[in-house]
Amino acid sequence: MKNRWLLAGAALAAGLNTPTWAQVVPSGTDPAASDPARNDQAAPAPAADGSVPGEIVVTAQKRSERLQDVPVAVSVISGDQIGAQGGVNLESAQYLVPTLNFRKSGTAINQSLFLRGVGTSTFSVAGEPSISTVVDGVVYSRAGEAFSDLIDIDRIEVLRGPQGTLFGKNTSAGVINIVTKRPGDVLGGFVEGAFYTGNGNEYRTRAALDIPLSDTIKSRFTGFYGNYAGNIRNIAYNNRRVNGYEHYGFRGMVVAEATPDLTFTLIGDYRRSNDDCCAEVIGTTPTSGLTASVLPDRNGNKSRTVNQDLITHTDEKSWGVSLQADATLGTQTVTYIGSYREYDNTEIRDGDWLPRAYVGANQLHDFGPQVSNTFTQEIRVASPSNQFFSYVVGAYYSRAFTERTFRRDDVVCTATPTPTVLTPCSTAGTTVTRPTGTAVFGSTFKNLAFFGQGVFNLTDRFRAIGGVRYTADQLDVFHSRVTTLAGPGINPSFGPFAGKTTNTNWSGKAGLQFDVVRESTAYATYSRGYKGPAFNVFYNLGATGTNVIDPETADSYEVGLKNTLFGGKLVVNLAAYYAKYHNFQANNPDVVAGVLVTRFTNAGDISTRGGELDLIVRPVRDLNISGGLAYTDAHVDQFRVPTNGVTTGVVPAGTQLGYAPRWKGSLGADYRIRTGGAVDFTLGAQSSYQSSQISQFDASAAIRAATTIKAYGLLDLSAGIVDAKDAFRIVLQVKNVLDTSFASSIVSGGPGGAYRYIIPREADRYAGITAKLNF
Numbered sequence: 001m002k003n004r005w006l007l008a009g010a011a012l013a014a015g016l017n018t019p020t021w022a023q024v025v026p027s028g029t030d031p032a033a034s035d036p037a038r039n040d041q042a043a044p045a046p047a048a049d050g051s052v053p054g055e056i057v058v059t060a061q062k063r064s065e066r067l068q069d070v071p072v073a074v075s076v077i078s079g080d081q082i083g084a085q086g087g088v089n090l091e092s093a094q095y096l097v098p099t100l101n102f103r104k105s106g107t108a109i110n111q112s113l114f115l116r117g118v119g120t121s122t123f124s125v126a127g128e129p130s131i132s133t134v135v136d137g138v139v140y141s142r143a144g145e146a147f148s149d150l151i152d153i154d155r156i157e158v159l160r161g162p163q164g165t166l167f168g169k170n171t172s173a174g175v176i177n178i179v180t181k182r183p184g185d186v187l188g189g190f191v192e193g194a195f196y197t198g199n200g201n202e203y204r205t206r207a208a209l210d211i212p213l214s215d216t217i218k219s220r221f222t223g224f225y226g227n228y229a230g231n232i233r234n235i236a237y238n239n240r241r242v243n244g245y246e247h248y249g250f251r252g253m254v255v256a257e258a259t260p261d262l263t264f265t266l267i268g269d270y271r272r273s274n275d276d277c278c279a280e281v282i283g284t285t286p287t288s289g290l291t292a293s294v295l296p297d298r299n300g301n302k303s304r305t306v307n308q309d310l311i312t313h314t315d316e317k318s319w320g321v322s323l324q325a326d327a328t329l330g331t332q333t334v335t336y337i338g339s340y341r342e343y344d345n346t347e348i349r350d351g352d353w354l355p356r357a358y359v360g361a362n363q364l365h366d367f368g369p370q371v372s373n374t375f376t377q378e379i380r381v382a383s384p385s386n387q388f389f390s391y392v393v394g395a396y397y398s399r400a401f402t403e404r405t406f407r408r409d410d411v412v413c414t415a416t417p418t419p420t421v422l423t424p425c426s427t428a429g430t431t432v433t434r435p436t437g438t439a440v441f442g443s444t445f446k447n448l449a450f451f452g453q454g455v456f457n458l459t460d461r462f463r464a465i466g467g468v469r470y471t472a473d474q475l476d477v478f479h480s481r482v483t484t485l486a487g488p489g490i491n492p493s494f495g496p497f498a499g500k501t502t503n504t505n506w507s508g509k510a511g512l513q514f515d516v517v518r519e520s521t522a523y524a525t526y527s528r529g530y531k532g533p534a535f536n537v538f539y540n541l542g543a544t545g546t547n548v549i550d551p552e553t554a555d556s557y558e559v560g561l562k563n564t565l566f567g568g569k570l571v572v573n574l575a576a577y578y579a580k581y582h583n584f585q586a587n588n589p590d591v592v593a594g595v596l597v598t599r600f601t602n603a604g605d606i607s608t609r610g611g612e613l614d615l616i617v618r619p620v621r622d623l624n625i626s627g628g629l630a631y632t633d634a635h636v637d638q639f640r641v642p643t644n645g646v647t648t649g650v651v652p653a654g655t656q657l658g659y660a661p662r663w664k665g666s667l668g669a670d671y672r673i674r675t676g677g678a679v680d681f682t683l684g685a686q687s688s689y690q691s692s693q694i695s696q697f698d699a700s701a702a703i704r705a706a707t708t709i710k711a712y713g714l715l716d717l718s719a720g721i722v723d724a725k726d727a728f729r730i731v732l733q734v735k736n737v738l739d740t741s742f743a744s745s746i747v748s749g750g751p752g753g754a755y756r757y758i759i760p761r762e763a764d765r766y767a768g769i770t771a772k773l774n775f
Contacts, residue, residue: 053571053616062166062392068562071513071523073160073575079153089147095688097158098630098664104744104758108314109144109345115174117608117634117660121587124600125402126443126477126535130173138322138339139169141374141400145343152222154181161556162529165453165467165509168378168396172529172554183218184210190774198766200229216257223250231761235307236355245275261328268321276313278758279306286752290422291361301743310350318343333382342373357425362488363411370404393452403442406539410435410487435487439539441479448472467509473532474502479541491540501533501548521562529554536600550583550602571616578609604639627667634660651699658697664690682720689713695746707746729772739765
């Protein structure tokens with residue numbers, strides 16, 4: 001333990017990384033007044049020369065405001081910071097935002113985000129995430145789509161706690177608000193290439209081009225390609241690397257100023273992904289059965305080898321279009337956003353983790369294509385901010401449809417007498433059966449909401465905040481399973497089943513904000529969060545699991561102090577919070593037909609409380625420091641006892657929630673050495689640390705202990721050469737300098753009672769070079 005804290009301290013003390021710059025405006029300017037209509041999109045950030053952290057501008061409240069004026073706990077990550085870290089998606093952001101955690105799963109569609117220890121993990125197609133991801137004002141209704149590549153990002157705003165009085169989609173735990181870069185005024189762009197090696201080779205290319213079509217019409221087009229071999233080797237495929245990816249896609253944006261008071265923004269994107277991820281390594285020795293001899297490298301989080309006859313992988317295709325119109329009508333700003341998105345995902349999974357079927361150790365393979373589409377409409381009206389009562393009111397509608405066809409195939413064999421050594425099913429004298437079943441199931445979410453939030457500017461220093469939201473939800477589901485032969489993980493035929501539920505809800509927000517002195521603002525808020533009803537619709541659904549899962553609600557209290565010191569060069573933001581969740585929607589582990597699954601249900605009541613620190617410093621022109629620290633205590637208050645009175649599956653009160661480390665911190669900075677010549681030099685580093693966290697949220701204390709991810713710290717270093725006029729940049733980077741090995745997921749249910757580990761790429765040291773040319 002002492003060494004861990006010394007490591008974390010050394011990393012925090014030595015940290016050097018790209019700053020959390022977002023849009024910056026000149027000191028003394030009212031950002032809302034300067035750009036009232038463009039309250040969802042960021043204008044291109046001006047040069048960092050002379051800018052200070054105190055002038056960072058965000059759109060967390062649907063209007064351009066300084067970060068320091070927003071009475072909400074918000075962490076801001078710039079697109080440059082994600083790029084400097086070498087990250088490609090939201091998984092990378094967890095190392096920069098202490099309150100954000102990421103649950104990695106065998107396939108992308110089952111991954112989850114957590115904020116302040118709260119999130120939703122479910123295999124059900126009829127459950128919504130607790131954390132909403134919004135890209136350029138468009139809500140991504142499917143959690144899996146939110147983990148696509150972060151391309152051409154201006155900034156990411158991480159809002160903690162319930163958000164519903166300003167965002168179209170209600171959330172009970174928070175919002176990830178992603179804003180992409182806007183077209184430039186002149187013809188230009190960039191080309192970037194990167195190569196990483198050390199735990200599998202990776203190649204990345206990205207390019208963007210700004211094309212002004214006229215004085216009032218501007219466009220920007222971005223394309224990307226990435227290929228990574230993977231960090232795990234599969235013996236069954238001649239030591240082929242797996243857990244890699246191939247991604248490519250493009251994005252286009254056209255901004256047209258039809259009149260000085262009317263602007264249209266049209267955005268389209270397309271993406272393809274082919275990921276052979278994520279093979280789960282068997283990190284412990286089986287406690288029963290004979291499979292140990294074919295399970296290689298059983299070495300906990302240091303395991304890097306599998307022996308599986310089916311490569312687990314995910315194929316994805318997604319595309320979407322959105323149209324935003326911003327109109328100034330008198331003193332009011334009207335914003336309309338309409339969108340349509342499709343997201344298709346095909347999951348292929350080895351669910352036995354073995355090279356073949358054996359007597360007493362069956363084969364289990366899954367094939368599950370899924371199609372989905374989402375249609376949204378949103379309209380908002382915003383008043384000027386510099387009046388006694390300022391407000392944003394709006395209406396939102398969404399329809400999200402999903403259908404999945406899921407087939408499970410087993411190979412089961414027996415022999416008489418029962419063998420005392422591991423015996424393949426292909427051995428003469430064995431009796432082989434091939435259970436199989438196919439289920440078709442899906443859901444349609446319909447959501448209609450009216451929302452608004454207002455601010456009473458009682459004095460120059462004192463403000464009162466109030467917001468309200470009315471939500472109407474309708475959820476329709478269907479399920480039908482045809483089983484040719486039941487077997488392990490395959491229940492008998494079921495259905496057809498159709499279910500429907502509706503619900504309405506009032507939620508809201510109230511608060512006070514007071515400027516203690518010119519440089520410090522204090523606030524206190526109460527928010528009522530809400531997440532709609534659900535069903536547990538999954539492959540093995542049966543008659544006893546067709547009940548409606550009640551809506552989840554949250555009562556959240558937060559106080560904060562935002563400090564801007566030394567002329568804006570130092571920002572220190574503090575927040576403390578307490579939130580109580582009722583009818584918490586959670587996965588409880590269960591065994592269905594002899595196979596471990598998770599059952600989505602109303603588990604009971606939980607609560608989370610803690611404190612947060614966000615730090616941004618720019619002491620001199622070329623030195624930027626940013627970081628954060630979070631303490632989180634998220635635990636069970638009281639889980640429900642089943643109607644049969646059996647308590648063996650009930651998680652005890654006081655149990656820490658999954659993916660909720662008590663302590664988590666990050667600190668980084670970058671420094672540019674100006675030579676006065678043709679090129680300058682840059683130095684940078686990023687450090688992060690987190691305490692232990694539970695991976696499998698389970699009623700068994702023994703399983704929770706076995707699936708606890710130990711505390712770890714990471715340190716990345718970089719050095720670069722940059723043109724004095726920023727025409728080009730070449731950066732060398734070393735990730736995980738100290739070669740700290742860790743797992744991103746540990747779960748039970750492996751062969752013979754063994755535990756399954758997912759090892760992320762960041763768990764090994766690797767290095768790379770990135771070259772970028774601006775033109």
